[in-house]
Structure formats: structure tokens, C-alpha cells
Amino acid sequence: PPSAPRNVSFSLIGTQLNLWWQPPSDHGGRKDLTYTVFCQRCHFLSCEPCEAGVIFSPSASGLTKPAVDVDGLEAYTNYTFAVEARNGVSGMGPAPQRTAPAVWVAVGHAAPVxxxxxxxxxxxxxxxxxxxxxxxxxxxxxxxxxxxxxxxxxxxxxxxxxxxxxxxxxxxxxxxxxxxxxxxxxxxxxxxxxxxxxxxxTLPPDTGALSGGVIVTIIFGVLLFIGLLLGLFIFCRKQGRRRQARPDYNTSGFDREKVWLKPYVDLQPYDDPSRGVLEFTKELNVSCVTMENVIGEGEFGEVYRGSLRLPGKERIVVAIKTLKSTYSDSQWWNFLREATIMGQFNHPNIVRLEGVVTKRRPMMIITEYMENGALDTFLRENEEKFSPVQLVSMLQGIASGMTYLSEHNYVHRDLAARNILVTRSLQCKVSDFGLSRILENDAEGTYETKGGKIPIRWTAPEAIAHRIFTSASDVWSFGIVMWEVLSFGDKPYGNMTNQE
Structure with a gap:
């Protein structure tokens, strides 16, 4: 039998793939050499054979030339392709490895979508x-x-x-x-x-003749409407952000840089922050929540593993952040603010809020439970156990969650592997919105903080120098996270001091 094909390569345009390779170095002394291409569709850690909609031209097997075209791939999907060489005596006895190492192909935004x-x-x-x-x-x-x-x-x-x-x-x-x-x-x-x-x-309006009284009525109606709009505009200008409407995904833009309604609302406009929390979160009956064991210490108090049993639903495992009894006013405000932020997110790569307990003590934020904990610790405990493909898949999930935040005018400000949580299936989710801020809708889309600590090793130069944070500075932080992931949790910049 022949040896394995060599140097499998590919080019991808949209969802159309072209594969080619070099013939094996050893043909087995025969001239009846053919090739077979194997395709698998991968999601996180599991792969399965490609579906019938993936079409090989001229064929997936019996190929006489070292190339094949592949069509029908699906957008936002990962694939692996392996090529096997065969001749007339393949399968008749012990044989050397005939399959070339598989190549990984990631299909992103593509024409079919x-x-x-x-x-x-x-x-x-x-x-x-x-x-x-x-x-x-x-x-x-x-x-x-x-x-x-x-x-x-x-x-x-x-x-x-x-x-x-x-x-x-x-x-x-x-x-x-x-x-x-x-x-x-x-x-x-x-x-x-x-x-x-x-x-x-749209169709033209009904052009039937209007009586003089109807015309006068319409004119007064229009003038009244214009007056109401003008009064509302002046009132809103005076009230500023204190009268913001409840957020909605639908946004009407008066221009591309100044949007009339923000996609998300901060607690800042509310005189009573607890009212804002109730508007964007679900208040849970404390009898539905069971705290089991402490799994960590958060900014506001202890974090527990526990369970949530809502009426008519099955019991689920949850993480419970608590607010310590000796909290200050600022800690209370920030605790409510983090719950409000999480309550407005809905994305598979952002930690999901199950609800809050604010009417009993201790106050609680209840979120989905992430079995593998923080990404940095998880990687250090499993060093060299994951392939580059798996690590890139983790990064892809983080990037997806951060893109969601960016598209909704949100800046995280503290993106780091320690603030990414990992599920049992290695899905990564962005968490810890203690430093997050809504972007002000000014011309540059920047938010300038008024002080406080910043994570130097993860922070962009302009944010360090001027304390100005944008989605661009989050992209810088994502670059540092890439280093953390691909180095299995190494400390950024090694043993250099913060000043260095």
C-alpha cells in the first residue's frame, strides 16, 4: 500500500473550499493510486461526519488527481478534512499510515447567510x-x-x-x-x-375631497402635535437622562453617532436604584433558593454553589453571589448595578442571570453555575491537555460575547481570563461586570472614568494614560486574553513589574 499523502492545503472563499495535496512519497510500487477525502463537522470538543449537503467535486472517493472542490459548507461552522491514499492492495494486509494529518477549516461570515x-x-x-x-x-x-x-x-x-x-x-x-x-x-x-x-x-393616501371643516381640523391637529413634540423635546432636554425609557432592542437613530435611545440603561438615572433593579431583573422568593457550600469570595461577599427550584420547574444548580451584612452604601449600589447590567444581557457567551433576592437579607445575585470555574485557573490545572483547535474555539466564544457587548454600546473594562467562566462542555462565558460602563454616545463613543484601580497588564495604553475606555480598549484586553489562553494561563508580561 502507499504511504500517506503530504502537505494537505486549502483555500476558502465564502463556503466554497478547494483542497489539494502532494502525492505520497511511496506509491507502493504500483500505478493504480487513488485518494479518498473524509469530512467531519465539529462543535467544541465533538465531531461527526459531514451531512449529505456537503458536495465533493468530482467525488469524495476514487480520486485520481490530488485535488477536490467542496461546496455546501455551512457558515459559522468548523470542519476537519483528512485525505487517504489507496492502491489495488490496500486493505489486504498490515499497512503503514495512509491518512494525512487532518486540516481544520473554520467557515465564518459567508455568502449563503x-x-x-x-x-x-x-x-x-x-x-x-x-x-x-x-x-x-x-x-x-x-x-x-x-x-x-x-x-x-x-x-x-x-x-x-x-x-x-x-x-x-x-x-x-x-x-x-x-x-x-x-x-x-x-x-x-x-x-x-x-x-x-x-x-x-407605501401607497398614496386616499385622495377624496375634504371639506373645509375637516381641513381646519387637520391643520389644528397638526399644529397641536408639533407643539406637543416641541414641549416634549424641551422637557427631555431639561430632564436629561433622568427620564430614560425602558430599553428595547429596536433603536431609532437621529444620526449614526448620536442614538436617541440607548440599547441598555444604567442605574445612574434612578433616584432609587432598587427600582431600576426590579425593572430589569426577576425578584425570586428566597424559599426557592438553597445555599450549599462556599466556592469563592467575591467583591461584595461570599459566593456559594446552590440550587434554584422555581414552581413548576425542575431544580437547577446555580451560583449565588451574596452581599455581606456590613456593606457600605457604595457596595450596595454597585451590587444592584451589577445585577441590573446582567439582567439586560441575553447571549450564549455571557453568564446568564437567573434572578435576584433584594427584599430579604442577605441580598443575592443568582446566576447559572459554571462547572469548570474561572478560565485562568482551569487552564493552569489542565496545561497541555487541549489542542490549539480547542483553545481557539474557547477564544471564539469569548470574542462572540464581547462583540455582543460592543454592538450594544457596552465597555467591559476588565476583560481577563480570570473573569471568563467555563462550562462542562468548555463553552466560555464573559462574567464580572463590576467595572463595566455604558458608553456615552458622544462623537468618539468614549467613556472617561473618574478614577479607581485599573488592571495594568490587561489595559490599553490610552486607558492607562488618560483613563479613557472604549470597545477598542476591550479589543486590546482580548489580545492579552489570547496570550493567556494559548499559554495555558501564564501571567501576562511574565515577572515584569507593573511599572515596567
């Missing part, structure tokens, strides 16, 4: 109903959608809607007006690209 083929299903003078063809998705991962629309020529005044189904109804539109629509699909690993703009026009 671009939304297309829009259909106008219904319209009138104030609404448009549009549907589109859902991207081909063979996995069981959920797909959601984000729609951006605006009047033609008014791109700076846009609105974004978040949807679970491939259709949308836009209401309260202007009659006989052209609107431009962009759509993108969103998977748990992040958003795809926006579709090309599609134009749709």
Missing part, C-alpha cells in the same frame, strides 16, 4: 409587510434577523428591528414614500453581512 429574495406581501399608505428567504441552515442553531430601514435619502435617520422570523411589518410610515430596507441574519456566533438595499414604496 446573506439574506436575499425580498417579497412585498402587503402594503398600504402607512405600512409595508416584507418577507425574505431564510438562509439555508442545516444545523440546529437558531437564526434570528436584524432589519434596518429608513426613508430614501434619509439614511442618518434609521430604525433597527430584531426579529425571530424571516418577515417584518413596518408601521407608522409616511404615505407615497420610498423606504430602503437592509436585513442580516444572526446566529449564536454573531451577525452575518447586511443584504443589499431593497426599495419599497
Amino acid at each position: 446573506t439574506v436575499s429574495q425580498f417579497v412585498l406581501t402587503q402594503r398600504d399608505d402607512s405600512s409595508l409587510s416584507v418577507s425574505w428567504l431564510a438562509p439555508r441552515q442545516r444545523s440546529r442553531t437558531s437564526v434570528e434577523y436584524e432589519v434596518m430601514f429608513f426613508e430614501k435619502g434619509e439614511e442618518a435617520r434609521y430604525t433597527v428591528k430584531h426579529l425571530l422570523e424571516p418577515n417584518v411589518t413596518l408601521t407608522d410610515l409616511q404615505p407615497d414614500t420610498a423606504y430602503l430596507l437592509r436585513v442580516r441574519s444572526i446566529t449564536p456566533l454573531g451577525p452575518g453581512p447586511y443584504s443589499p438595499e431593497q426599495e419599497f414604496r
